Structure formats: structure tokens, C-alpha cells
Amino acid sequence: MATRAEGVGIGLRPRHYHEVLTQRPGVSWFEVISENFMGRRAAPGGRPLEILKQVREHYPVVLHGVSLNIGSTDPLRLDYLTRLKWLIEQVQPAWVSDHLCWTGVDGENLHDLLPLPFTELAARHVAERVAKVQDVLGRRILLENVSSYIAFEHSDMTEWEFLGQVAQRADCGILLDVNNIYVSAKNHHFDPREYLDKIPSRRVGQIHLAGHDGGSSLLIDTHDRPVAPPVWELYRYAIERLGPVPTLIEWDDKLPPLSELLEEAQRARLIQEQVVSDGGQRAIAG
């Protein structure tokens, strides 16, 4: 049972379960939403975990959470961390990730990835909590930058400085979502390449690519369509700077046939191969 996840993976979603199990497509690894496989409080597991264990026999798997609520002022939920740790033991993932955001407060969960103010105080708050999470789980985690539609007047640093500070203080990894960088850059008017230039590259353990909706005054991170051309360009720039970081094609809504996801994965793989054959990390070398 292979554990290392390299190259390009795709998200494992129910629509594709049967095809994945019966045809075993040529994909390097799968990422799953952790919470979908934890089961309920009283009864861990269930049918989704049975499927995941079958997939895991043939592919490396990565756990990606959406409810760690790492930026909240609520206490960390030990019941949640206990269930996550249990799932980690069941699945033996290549790595575990969640988002640099908050998802709820006062015990209420909004089930959204809500942005934090980029302040020294918030960075310290989040880093302390990440360190505790890593202690409980007994492993390093990766934190992902989220797409955002609001920013706060009292932020006193850029998003990449905030992400870098949290990762440095907590000694955690970074899951860099290139689509999210592009979406937030358009919504908040910053240069996405500067983001990639300034991020601590050695901490980046994974990249996400996804589609977004550009139909209104704000770009919306929808995960319901192919990766947009300017995001592919930004991805190439990211690989030039960071090297062939394991990359995921993330698609959650209006799921296409599996073959279309595999085509997107193949495109990412080709970009990685081209950059490597062109001489690799030009931005760093330059």
C-alpha cells in the first residue's frame, strides 16, 4: 500500500467511486475531504469509509479538512481532532491539510472558509493553535490559503506575509492554492506573482488548482468548471519557482466525467514536465 503522493492527483468524489474502483484510472493519488469519511459522532466510519479503504488499497490518499476552524476564537474541538486522528490511523494518508481561515464561532459552524484579518495578533493566535493541533495529531499539517471576497481595514500585512508568519511560527507546511491566489488577487487588487515570489517556498508541500466563476464584479471560487487559462499560466510560474510540487485538480460541483478530470490532471503533469526539462526553478535561480 503506497503512502507517498507525488505528481498530480484528483479529488475523490462519490460520482466517480464505481469507476475508480472498477477501472483504476492512471492517477497518482486521491485527495478526500476528511469530514466526509469520519462518520458521525456516535458511529465512526460507514459506507464512505468502506469505499475509501478500498481505494486506499490501490492509491496513496491525502486528507483535506474543511472544519478545523483554526482561526476561530473558540477553543479547539478535541472531539473533532480525536476523530481526525482516528481517520488518519485508518487511512495512513501521505499528508493532512486544512485551511487558514475560521469556519465558526460560539459553537456555531458556518461551513465556509472565512478570512482572517492579517495582523500580528491573529498570526500568533493561529500559529499557537496549529502547534497544538500538530501535537495532538502527532504530525505536521499543511495550511491552505483561501479565496476571499472581503478584506479588513486593520490588516497590517499582506496575505503572503501572514501565511508565511503562521507557517514559520507553527512550523507547519503550506498548501498553496494557485486558483485562490488568482481569485483573491483580482478581488483585492494585488499581484499574484508577487505572492508566489514572497511565499516561503520550502514550506510548500502541495498545490491546488480549480475553476472559478468570473461572471460578476468579484471572482468566485466555485470548483465547478475547468481551471481558467490565466490560472494555468500562474501555475506554470509557480512550478518554475517552487519545482514540481504535488498538485491536485480540485472539482466539487457540477462534476464532469472522470475522463475530463484526468485530462486536467494530465495538463498539470505536462506543465511540470516541461518546466523540469526547461531547467526547473528559474525564478529561484534568477
Added chain:
Amino acid sequence: MPSLGKLQRWLRWIITDPRGVNGALSDERFELGTGRPDPEPLPRQLATVTSTGSASAAERLSVYASGYFWRLFEALASDFPAAHHALGPAAFQKFVAEYLVQHPSESPNLADLGGTVPSFSFGCAATQDFPFLPDLTLLEWNVHLSLLSPREPYAPPASMPESDWSSLRVRFDPTVRLVITEWSVAGFWKAVRANRPPATPPRRRRQWLVVHRDDVWVRVRAVDRAQWCALLRLQQGCPLGWVCERLADELPQQAGPSIVDQWFGAWVKRGLVSRIETSASLMTNATL
């Protein structure tokens, strides 16, 4: 500069307000999340959100407010597809909006969101037009729980002294759930699941239902009252001998022992029974 906690409470309030962002922002009666009269007008809080370029702060906040409702709507529509079908999109949307006000999510897992939908359905406005709604949501929630429950591995058969028979206790698979409804919702649910839109709504007719999961998916079967009661008593830990005695009292004399054999065979075949417990050991049902 608001504290992080205060900022998060304010955003939570704005995002979850069923009137939408503009409705929430125009309401100055409440302080952030406390429900007390507001000594600090909300527009001052709004100044913490940057309004630049092509979108105002309210437009930006609306992305989160809209995302909040539709994400939770889709989760409930996915867990209660037959109720969604029965009510139709508009009425189900109203049902969800009312539900979320009274039962906001408190779990990290969206799979827990619908846990109080059946009890909420009893008193909600939609039940006046759809009186079968509490029963339908009760069935759908039990289907959901069965799907998310682990199945117990099937233990191989072992021998058992005949003298232990009356003291046997049956352990059912954790996916088995027993549901009783006043409306005939099982057929309606099955038709929706099979993508065959039901022509008529459920009728008022009591049903004794057994929900369980096999290797493929969740099954719902209607059984007669006697069988359902026997299952319930066994599930509650009553000894098999005692359950059979009760059945002998309740069923016509000629039906007694043979019908228990038939039922038991069917339960085993369908994977409802996980193991048989005696005072000495655990054994599989196959030895019976």
C-alpha cells in the same frame, strides 16, 4: 480595531441573517451577537470591511451570506431528497431557512446538520400542507444514519449447546434501524430514490419499517407489526426465548414457532444479524 472574537461574531451575525446582508446591516437593534440593544451603530462595524474597486462591502459580504445558505440547503436536500421532492424547491427552501434559524449547525460535520429535522418538522409551517413530512424526514434521517454506520464483520459459525437457546441474545448490525410511521412514506421514498417521481403523496397508513445497509446500499422494508415488535425487543436486548413466548401470546397458535424460524432465516440472509450472544460466547446466527 475590533477584537478577533468580536469581528467573528459580527460576521457570523451578518452572514446568517435570513433577511440577507442588507437586512442585517439596516438593523441597529442588536449588539454583536448578544441580542442586547446596540450602543454602537452597525455602520461603524462595516468600516472594518474594505470596500474597494468594483464591489461594495455589502456586496462582498453577500457572497458569504449566499454561500452559507445554499451550502447548507444543498446538504439538507442531499440528506432529505424525498422531502425536497415532496415540498418542491420553493417550499423546501423556506423550510430550510426556518430550520437554520432554529437549529444552526453546531457540528464540524455537515452530516450532522439534519439531526433535528424530524422533530422540527412536527411543528413547522410546511407540515400543515404536507402532514406526512415528519414521518418522511424521520425515515430519511434513519436512512442517512444507516449509511454512515459501520457494518460489523460477519463472524464464522460456531457450535452452541442446545440448552442455551432460550437465553440467546441477538446482536443486530449497527446499520439496522427500526422506524414506525403513521403515513405510508416508504414507497414514496423508494420512488424518489429510483428517480421515478411518485404520482401521489403518501397516504395515512401505519407502517412498521426496517432500515439497514447491505454491501450495496441502504434498504427499507415494511414488515408486519409482530415481526417489527420482535425485532425491537431483540434489539433492546431481550432474550430470544422471552421474545418467542411473547409472540406465542400475540400470534395465532399455529403461526408461532415456524414463523420465527422464517423471520430469523430472512434476517440472517439480509445481513441484519451480526452475531448471537450466549452467556458463554459469541456465535454467528448460522448455527441456528
